[in-house]
Amino acid sequence: MSHTPFILGSYAVGAVIMLWTAIAPIINKRGLLKQLKVRESRMDRNQ
Amino acid sequence: MNPIYLFFHKTGSPPWFYKYSAYLIPWLWAGFIILAAIGLYQGLLVAPPDYQQGESVRIMYLHVPAAWMSMMIYGMMAIMGIIALVWRIRIMEVMIISSAPIGAAFTIIALVSGSLWGRPTWGTYWVWDARLTSELVLLFLYFGVIALYNSFDEPRKAARAASLLSIVGAVNLPIIHYSVLWWNTLHQGSSIGTSGNSIDTSMLWPLLYMAVAFKFYFGANLLSRARLRLLKQDHRKRWVKDLLAEGKN
Secondary structure, three states, X not given: OXXXXXXXXXXXXXXXXXXXXXXXXXXXXXXXXXXXXXXXXXXXXXX | OOHHXXXXXXXXXXXXXXXXXXXXXXXXXXXXXXXXHHHXXXXXXXXXXXXXXXXXXXXXXXXXXXXXXXXXXXXXHHHHHHHHHHHOOHHHHHHHHHHHHHHHHHHHHHHHHHHHHHHHHHOOOOOOOHHHHHHHHHHHHHHHHHHHHHOOOOHHHHHHHHHHHHHHHOOHHHHHHHHHHHOOOOOOOOOEEOOEEOOOHHHHHHHHHHHHHHHHHHHHHHHHHHHHHHHHHOOOOHHHHHHHHHOOO
């Protein structure tokens, strides 16, 4: 039995999970900052 | 004020934490990338195949450090839980809930890579062995902490509940660690311990590089998540508004 697919499979799963775990807060932060800036500019316009 | 007390007071202040953690994150990512590159190169290309496991031993350079991280992070969550409950330090509460998804990710990696290692070595992807089952319970504990936190509207109440579950769930950590000694398991015992190592240095070094690399990854990821959570919780506070106005985010 060749071990290569199991080795590659393990590292691929590891890479995808770690990449997603690292990128998720960055994407969420961008979204949040956008929301906060929109809210701030709306408040400024209303004042 | 005593400089040590002053340091702790400052670290507990969200604006201070938010500002200074930003300087640390790029260094932690750099440390992770360099160490992981060395560890992967040595583990996948330099280290020899095992005389029993063959080439599948290369999965160990991912599986073992991920399993260590899964336990270390939960242990840290339990300690931070005690600090959060006793001293009511909000940064600690934020750190607990920010650690949980990273710990869950490492537990999934440990379970999946272990399963993929088990197929060529044991002839099966899964057995209800004490080590594997207790590691699966750890994953459910991580999910439990995340679910419990999200079930509350008020973040500080949510953090107290999550802290409590983190502390109670820590009872599973010695079960995972000693499961291979307490029960007759298919999973092998520790190859690395305080009393000595049973693996060759050509295999030990890539393992250690990966283990340290994962700690850097955890540090960088934890700080990023904690900063995001602080922004979400404090978005109506003055310091966040000042930050947005200055454009330093």
